[in-house]
Amino acid sequence: xxxxxxxxxxxxxxxxxxxxxxxxxxxxxxxxxxxxxxxxxxxxxxxxxxxxxxxxxxxxxxxxxxxxxxxxxxxxxxxxxxxxxxxxxxxxxxxxxxxxxxxxxxxxxxxxxxxxxxxxxxxxxxxxxxxxxxxxxxxxxxxxxxxxxxxxxxxxxxxxxxxxxxxxxxxxxxxxxxxxxxxxxxxxxxxxxxxxxxxxxxxxxxxxxxxxxxxxxxxxxxxxxxxxxxxxxxxxxxxxxxxx
Amino acid sequence: xxxxxxxxxxxxxxxxxxxxxxxxxxxxxxxxxxxxxxxxxxxxxxxxxxxxxxxxxxxxxxxxxxxxxxxxxxxxxxxxxxxxxxxxxxxxxxxxxxxxxxxxxxxxxxxxxxxxxxxxxxxxxxxxxxxxxxxxxxxxxxxxxxxxxxxxxxxxxxxxxxxxxxxxxxxxxxxxxxxxxxxxxxxxxxxxxxxxxxxxxxxxxxxxxxxxxxxxxxxxxxxxxxxxxxxxxxxxx
Ligand SMILES: Nc1ncnc2c1ncn2[C@@H]1O[C@H](COP(=O)(O)OP(=O)(O)OP(=O)(O)O)[C@@H](O)[C@H]1O
Ligand SMILES: [Mg+2]
Numbered sequence: 001x002x003x004x005x006x007x008x009x010x011x012x013x014x015x016x017x018x019x020x021x022x023x024x025x026x027x028x029x030x031x032x033x034x035x036x037x038x039x040x041x042x043x044x045x046x047x048x049x050x051x052x053x054x055x056x057x058x059x060x061x062x063x064x065x066x067x068x069x070x071x072x073x074x075x076x077x078x079x080x081x082x083x084x085x086x087x088x089x090x091x092x093x094x095x096x097x098x099x100x101x102x103x104x105x106x107x108x109x110x111x112x113x114x115x116x117x118x119x120x121x122x123x124x125x126x127x128x129x130x131x132x133x134x135x136x137x138x139x140x141x142x143x144x145x146x147x148x149x150x151x152x153x154x155x156x157x158x159x160x161x162x163x164x165x166x167x168x169x170x171x172x173x174x175x176x177x178x179x180x181x182x183x184x185x186x187x188x189x190x191x192x193x194x195x196x197x198x199x200x201x202x203x204x205x206x207x208x209x210x211x212x213x214x215x216x217x218x219x220x221x222x223x224x225x226x227x228x229x230x231x232x233x234x235x236x237x238x239x240x241x242x243x244x
Numbered sequence: 245x246x247x248x249x250x251x252x253x254x255x256x257x258x259x260x261x262x263x264x265x266x267x268x269x270x271x272x273x274x275x276x277x278x279x280x281x282x283x284x285x286x287x288x289x290x291x292x293x294x295x296x297x298x299x300x301x302x303x304x305x306x307x308x309x310x311x312x313x314x315x316x317x318x319x320x321x322x323x324x325x326x327x328x329x330x331x332x333x334x335x336x337x338x339x340x341x342x343x344x345x346x347x348x349x350x351x352x353x354x355x356x357x358x359x360x361x362x363x364x365x366x367x368x369x370x371x372x373x374x375x376x377x378x379x380x381x382x383x384x385x386x387x388x389x390x391x392x393x394x395x396x397x398x399x400x401x402x403x404x405x406x407x408x409x410x411x412x413x414x415x416x417x418x419x420x421x422x423x424x425x426x427x428x429x430x431x432x433x434x435x436x437x438x439x440x441x442x443x444x445x446x447x448x449x450x451x452x453x454x455x456x457x458x459x460x461x462x463x464x465x466x467x468x469x470x471x472x473x474x475x476x477x478x479x480x481x
Contacts (some may be wrong), residue, residue: 049378078380089375093393102389103379155379 002027002190003048003159008057009214010047017043019214021057025159028188032201034225035211036237039230044211046230048192049083052076061159079108082157086164086194088148090136096123097132108155113164115154122150126180160195180231198241202226204239210234250438257437258445269428270449272342276349276414276424281407283350288357293387295362309314309316309358314394316355322416329420345417345424353410357403364399365391397468404461411454425449 008021017040022188028144032043046052048059053068059082060066067073090099100119103111123129126146136144152160165181181193181204195201201208202222209219210231218231229235294302294309316324330346332339339347368391376386418427429446433439 013324051374051378075380078378081378083378085371085375089369089371091372091375093390093391103381106389107380 002029002062003059003192004058004063005044005048006058008044008047008059010052010054010056012042012043012052017214018047018054021211021214023192023209023216023219025098025190025192027190029087029206030053030191030193030204031210031219032205033211034195034201034208039212040214042163042212045083045163045192045194048161049078049081068075078156081150081159081161082155083161084145084148084152084163084165088136088141088144090144090147090151092136095133095135096128096139096147099136099147100154103106103151104154104156119154120152122153123147125183126150146180157189159190159192162191162195164194164196198226210237212237250441253438253441257432257441262432262437265423265428265431266425266445266449269423269425270453271413272422273411273424273450274453276345276417276422277407277411277457279346280349280353280410280414284310284353284357284410287350287354288359291354291358292362292365295358296365298469313355313358316352317359321348321352321413322419323418324352325420341417341421345414345420345422349407349414349417352413353406356406356410358423360402361395362400362404363402367398367444368394400461400465400468404458404465407457407461408454411457420458431468 003023003025005021008018009016010018011084021044023031035041043052047054050066050068058065059077061077064076066077083136091102094102097116097119100123101112101115104115105112110143116227119134120129123132126149128143128146128150131143131147136147139147149162149165181191193201193205205222207219208222208225209216210225210229210233211217212233218225218229218234220230224230225234226238229238291309291313294305295313297306325345325348328344328351329341332344372390372394373386376390381389414424416428417424418430421427423431425446429439429442432442
């Protein structure tokens, strides 16, 4: 398994948010994470990236276990993943283009010309070719999100973590962002996607994981999760959202 | 004394030697101010960073920063100055009054500037730092590329108003016998020159020192105001 999460637990002070997460994703696979609001989906991504250090359990990438207490190990892991946050978190002091190139150039030491060419190309492909010099607060939510996706892609991650790539967008924007991700899905990058957009999840995922009470309660192909869930908790959740 | 008498005194007041005295005093005031501002910026930033840090290793520094800032901001400048002045005598350091004044003004401005910078750093959202962290930005890279550029628009206005106040406070160095502008004014009046003219000149010199600083402040503010991110976060004044 490429991204292997075992018995992962994490908490915010007294609140035990993750309580033994098991989730394995193979290379090039796209797994979506669904579950009620507050079930800890964002927290799982934060724990994997080490922003919220796990209190128990292990995460390994390509067989290498991440030691969250060791700076070198954590840096190495982070150089292989990229995350698109639920709130985008674009750097407010940088333009669209600067946001996309700053890490590859300043942190990874790649040539600016080369990275900029890539970034321009990606930004053009997501329809932002004319916004290179705009600042994040001059962009709509959907535009910011696409920039955040491009910023993550410029890092050439092996694993891409996407948090609620659709929730903050109006319905028209959703399709723009989804198209971008579909475009990527062809490029065999391993993805863990948190989403509320069930039609999208069904469409794009190889497998879907249902999360509640700090655990992954069921995981399987979209047909299983949406049409024939095996676990009562999953069935209730799917019933509830499909009634909406 | 009539106005024409005053005018008549002018050439006698502004002799070469008196002008030299005033000029030298103005330079001392400028030195005290500039030194205090620059040291305050550098060490104020370091103390603000220490106070924000969560590293266990930096805990003693964090505690020091807390005590330093909280005490020194609450003590009148004159008291600190006297403490350093007599303290250095008691401890047997043979320091020139100017050295003592430079040290104590810097100590004070560091405390104030540190608080201003800390508030500015706090105004930058934690999520900005997290975004940098997962992309493997180091501490100083995050500070230089992400945090400070967003903190400056919040820091600059209060820091420049503080600097303008600070320049005036350097007058207290005269109490330790430093020949700065106020002291020079006193010397000239005791020599029998019109206090009105002498302190008029002193006033003018203070203006000459602090006005460019205020201009620099508003120049930097408007330049930073152009960058978009600062609009939303700029407090309404
Ligand atoms: N910084 C924080 N400090 C304390 N508690 C937090 C923090 N962030 C999240 N929580 C709590 O942790 C729990 C899980 O939050 P999380 O954001 O992971 O949920 P989520 O599944 O992503 O929800 P949503 O679908 O609404 O985004 C919630 O109860 C939330 O209140
Ligand atoms: Mg979330």
